[in-house]
Amino acid sequence: MRCLVTGGAGFIGSNLVDGLLTDGHDVVVYDNLSTGQERFLDEASLSPRFSLVHGDTLDLGALSSAMAGADFVFHLAANADVRFGTEHPRKDLEQNTIATFNVLEAMRATGTKRIAFSSTGSVYGEPDLFPTPEHVPFPPQTSLYGASKLACEGMIQAYCEGFGFQSYIFRFVSILGERYTHGHVFDFYRSLRANPTELRVLGDGHQRKSYLYVQDCIDAILKVVEESKGIERPGGGALHIYNLGTDEYCEVNDSIGWITDHLGLAPNLIYSGGERGWIGDSPFIFLDCRKIRSLGWAPRLTIREGIIRTLEYLRSNPWVLEARG
């Protein structure tokens, strides 16, 4: 099929592009290259079934043009930085909520009916139930990032009902692995590279988080999309929501231990203190992934293995540490 991948030059997007090309699909990447990297598409660009359109999701006209003829939209372009939401609330509104509205309107204009969307476990706010299943009680939002992703999910769902769209919403834990460009492993590695004797940690280090290796994430997405192809009603709307994570979690302190051991360092740890690393940080993220596992998918790497793999990637690609704007 012909796929449009928004944010296809980004961390997860570019890995997805490689997977789609391997599976024989045609791929158009739509990316404004604000955080994405053309170098992530070096391999993809060797394929005759690949093209890159440099454009912004806020530009509805250009987005619609790029989408013409697409069978499937993978909408991954987003402000993915949950941490600095309160410093610029407009960013989540524009780059997530309004951008997703534009993607949906471009789909309507071009007659494209199927969409996969990268949502987040942050939409659960601070739930009472762990591991958290997809149908947890109506959760109050605690971050602008989570709120904007919830807004996107709601619009996508309403378009399913209103316009017969078929949608696949994935609520991710934090993703790790090759082409990783932001998150705690990035921050810790960069900091230790500059000063191996000291590491500043947001919060008290006891935040419990779940992580998933990017190739496992891509495998899950492709499996869901592939398997559901046969069972969709041609004209009818359908909505599929999947948590996507590992069946384990770790403390930030565990992660620090694995990272410093692997690097052979013993830095002095300086904690900012408090249960949360930042405003809107969720002290515990652990998703119930039985629904996606029931399709036969399982992650191949543990959290520890994913973190080590990420470290190795950053060590081999120091340019990534400098490339971030």
Added chain:
Amino acid sequence: MRCLVTGGAGFIGSNLVDGLLTDGHDVVVYDNLSTGQERFLDEASLSPRFSLVHGDTLDLGALSSAMAGADFVFHLAANADVRFGTEHPRKDLEQNTIATFNVLEAMRATGTKRIAFSSTGSVYGEPDLFPTPEHVPFPPQTSLYGASKLACEGMIQAYCEGFGFQSYIFRFVSILGERYTHGHVFDFYRSLRANPTELRVLGDGHQRKSYLYVQDCIDAILKVVEESKGIERPGGGALHIYNLGTDEYCEVNDSIGWITDHLGLAPNLIYSGGERGWIGDSPFIFLDCRKIRSLGWAPRLTIREGIIRTLEYLRSNPWVLEARG
């Protein structure tokens, strides 16, 4: 206290303004008069504690100016028409989601920390549980209107966490009563006035809905805001969510019977058919209102009494039937 009421020239807004003035508060109405009516503020405008600012919620500068000095924002301005969402999806995005973002940003700019928001039972989509409590499992959205109100709720909640706002979110059933300007009683009465022998009904007439009389709605809002004043932490964020409805529901056919009986008519009923009146219509809306009732509030009018009161209002104010754009 000094209150800003967005949408204060509208149906619910103008009734709220009268209530706030009666309780001794200062009121600034901010309204673009697109669906609001200055005549609804005739009584309010006699008060020296009242002023009207003609402005749009999409104009952040004007909104912030009007908000300066306010202690409390009642954000009621919205595209309130759930029915025509699929005809103009941008309307819900702009007038609900982006407008609410502007209200929140204006509050941040002016240091206003408290907000009451008119949400909707439509955020529950098509729930499995009736009556539907506030903490029902995470509901998929079925209308663009509901999705946009969910987006607003999420942002408001994130601002509570991120900026220490105190918010009061009310999920309304359909509201009826004086100054009612849209909804099924309006449509049916206008249609019967033009042709008393025939009435076209969307759906099969078996949709089950709950309704609340506007004065009961205003009483509930004022009670919540008044009672919670003493218990808020001065600097800390707090989030309160209340369903607002009656402990009963009726079929559309019941309502038609009450309306035609009251008017002494026996029109031929022509049903468009189907379980839903329109795309995104919820065939059953019935909210669990135990939480708001536990504060000592109870509606004074039944659904039937509210419908009759609305009919009487429309009969005495035929200009309302013509005024709608």
